[in-house]
Amino acid sequence: MRKSAYQIINIIVIAFIISIIDACSPGEGIDPVENTENLDYGRVQLEFPVDDAHVPLRCIKRADLSISYTADSLYRKEYITVVNVSDYKNLYEVVLEPGTYYYQAGKTCICGRDTCLWGGYPGGQNGMKWTMGFFEITSGKIIYDRIKFD
Amino acid sequence: MVLVLCQACTNNIELYVNSDPTPVVYCLLNPLEDTQYVRVGRSFNLPSGESDKAISPDSLSWSTEPEVYIEEWEDDDPVRLIIFKRSDITRRDSGLFPVSGLDVYRAEFKPVPGKEYHLFVYFEGLDKIVSAETIVMSAPEVLDPYNVPGRTISFDTISPYYLRWSGGDYPGLYQGLFKMNYSETINDNTVYESCYFKTPVYRKQSVSEIFEERVNGLNFLKSVADQLDDAPGIKREVINFEFIFYSTGSDLSILVGGDLNEGNPFSIIRNSSNIYGGSGVFSSMVIQKVTNLEASLTTKYFLATSQLTKDLGFIYEGQ
Numbered sequence: 348m349r350k351s352a353y354q355i356i357n358i359i360v361i362a363f364i365i366s367i368i369d370a371c372s373p374g375e376g377i378d379p380v381e382n383t384e385n386l387d388y389g390r391v392q393l394e395f396p397v398d399d400a401h402v403p404l405r406c407i408k409r410a411d412l413s414i415s416y417t418a419d420s421l422y423r424k425e426y427i428t429v430v431n432v433s434d435y436k437n438l439y440e441v442v443l444e445p446g447t448y449y450y451q452a453g454k455t456c457i458c459g460r461d462t463c464l465w466g467g468y469p470g471g472q473n474g475m476k477w478t479m480g481f482f483e484i485t486s487g488k489i490i491y492d493r494i495k496f497d
Numbered sequence: 498m499v500l501v502l503c504q505a506c507t508n509n510i511e512l513y514v515n516s517d518p519t520p521v522v523y524c525l526l527n528p529l530e531d532t533q534y535v536r537v538g539r540s541f542n543l544p545s546g547e548s549d550k551a552i553s554p555d556s557l558s559w560s561t562e563p564e565v566y567i568e569e570w571e572d573d574d575p576v577r578l579i580i581f582k583r584s585d586i587t588r589r590d591s592g593l594f595p596v597s598g599l600d601v602y603r604a605e606f607k608p609v610p611g612k613e614y615h616l617f618v619y620f621e622g623l624d625k626i627v628s629a630e631t632i633v634m635s636a637p638e639v640l641d642p643y644n645v646p647g648r649t650i651s652f653d654t655i656s657p658y659y660l661r662w663s664g665g666d667y668p669g670l671y672q673g674l675f676k677m678n679y680s681e682t683i684n685d686n687t688v689y690e691s692c693y694f695k696t697p698v699y700r701k702q703s704v705s706e707i708f709e710e711r712v713n714g715l716n717f718l719k720s721v722a723d724q725l726d727d728a729p730g731i732k733r734e735v736i737n738f739e740f741i742f743y744s745t746g747s748d749l750s751i752l753v754g755g756d757l758n759e760g761n762p763f764s765i766i767r768n769s770s771n772i773y774g775g776s777g778v779f780s781s782m783v784i785q786k787v788t789n790l791e792a793s794l795t796t797k798y799f800l801a802t803s804q805l806t807k808d809l810g811f812i813y814e815g816q
Contacts, residue, residue: 410647413794424814428655429793432648433641435661435707442655455646473646 389484393439394493395432397454402466406458408434410475411451412494414441418449421479443484451479452494520559520627520775522618524567525745525782526608528633535565535581535602537618540776561622565602570613570630579604608781610635611666616779629772629779634746635665636783640707642740642790649793650675650738652694652717654803656795660696660710662742668701669747669780671708676739677721677792679811682732689736694720702747714799722805731810735797738790746781 397407409432415421427448430439455475456463468474478496521538539559565581581602608614610633618627640661642650652658660673673696681688694717699710725733748771770776797813800806 408643408645408648410645411649424794426793426795426798428653429649429651429795430656431641431651431658433659433661434643434645435640436659453647457645475647 387444387486388442389445389486390489391441391443391448391482391484392489392491393430393441393450393452393482394437394491395439395452396437396494397434399456399466402456402462402468403458406456406462406466408455408457409452410455411453412439414443414448414450416446416448418479418481421449421451440489445484445486447481447483449479449481450494451477452496453477454496520563520618520620520625520772520777522616522627522629522772522775522777522779524616524629524777524779525749526614526631526633526780527782527784528608528610529636529783529785531605531607533567533579533581533604533606533608534584535567535616535618536777537563537565537600537602559600559620559623561620562600564617564619564621566617567604568615568617569609570615575615579606608633614779618775625774627772627775629777631746631748631771631779631781632667633781634667634669634744634783636785637665637668637671637742637744638663639740639742639785639787642738642787644787644789649791649796651793651796652712652714653793653795653799654714654718657714658712660708660712662708663706664701664708667747667781668703668744669749670743670745671699671701672696672743673712674741674743675717676741678736678739680734680736682734683728683730692721692724714796718799718803718805721800722809725806725809727808727810733809733811735792735800735811737788738792740787740790742785742787744783744785748780749778749782 393412395409395412397404397409399407412430412432413421413424413426414428414430415426420426427443428441430441432439453475455473456466456468456471457473459472461471463474464471468476476496478494480492480494482490482492484490518539521540523536524534526533537559562583567579567581568575569577569579581604584601584603613630613632616627616629616631620626640663641659650658662671664671675694675696676691677694678689678691681690696710696712699708701708771779794814797811800809800811801813
């Protein structure tokens with residue numbers, strides 16, 4: 348009985364020390380995205396592939412992924428967020444309140460000569476291909492969509 | 498007997514004692530530059546009660562000029578000797594460099610990443626020698642931010658930013674600095690200004706293909722709010738961003754590691770040095786820049802409308 352009481356006290360002391368050490372780790376400050384685990388928000392995962400039939404992969408760069416409340420807001424450039432796209436990330440997750448959202452995605456081709464023109468990029472080098480779509484956010488749910496370029 | 502013992506005891510503690518000055522040597526080799534610098538100074542004691550007095554430049558430099566040289570080593574043997582010469586220029590590596598009072602030595606050579614270098618500072622008349630060794634880091638490759646036509650940098654409170662880089666060999670400390678260039682117009686007078694947003698210092702000890710660190714957009718807004726003052730009638734417009742990436746070698750990482758983890762009782766290493774016979778640091782450092790990064794419309798929108806920055810006069814296209 349006495350031994351088990353010591354063990355419990357030991358566990359409490361160790362847990363206390365760990366909580367103090369953990370509390371001291373340097374952080375970045377308030378992060379609104381971390382606070383969206385509650386059920387008032389939902390998540391969308393947008394897969395942004397950059398494969399093109401006629402253009403080498405190294406030539407294509409993700410350029411834009413912007414989200415708006417309505418389709419015409421996209422046209423007016425009234426975005427609620429512009430996702431930071433990268434050449435090293437295929438899947439983008441955004442936390443949003445429930446509702447319908449519209450997105451536009453753009454990719455560009457940076458290679459010279461006729462490579463980009465042959466791949467259907469308007470104007471060739473640095474030309475952009477655009478697409479758009481929509482998704483529905485539900486509280487506490489994660490939905491997935493794959494961005495398609497015609 | 499008791500009287501003798503009592504007389505031997507004293508309560509006076511001598512806080513300031515005269516001692517020989519110690520060489521203070523700083524050298525951060527940059528594998529991307531053709532010119533390298535070594536800074537040589539010396540430690541000093543201020544006499545008791547004179548701590549508020551200005552430090553005389555003579556207190557920081559040596560009366561005798563030392564011989565400063567670096568050896569490049571290969572397979573445990575020196576294969577190349579690089580002699581440093583005293584430099585009079587005032588534009589130097591990062592750090593605080595007064596025009597006078599600190600001696601800087603320079604040599605024209607480009608360190609090779611992965612190679613071992615030995616630094617020596619020899620004071621012939623004083624019979625002092627300072628030495629240190631380091632292995633030069635390889636320059637990291639900044640992957641994000643990257644300049645792509647149509648791509649923007651977005652610091653809004655919904656989408657975080659991710660820094661990405663490949664570390665290379667001998668990784669150490671990394672820190673990013675976003676410089677926001679903007680115009681400031683008041684009474685039809687326009688001036689161009691910039692403010693800075695620095696990321697935390699990232700300490701990496703393992704070699705990884707890609708490091709990824711998240712940057713909080715809200716901290717960007719806080720940083721801007723801390724740096725700028727509001728003024729009636731002022732209009733500010735974001736022009737673009739620059740990204741400056743600082744990387745240091747593993748030696749420097751170990752030395753400042755204690756400061757970074759202050760609060761963690763297991764990693765307090767302060768006031769340490771990898772210089773033998775003196776103090777300071779001998780390591781490597783790389784500074785890289787990505788320029789002309791376009792700000793996203795939401796970055797401009799949040800600067801113009803967020804609680805933190807709405808009084809600073811930022812405008813955006815939709816206004």
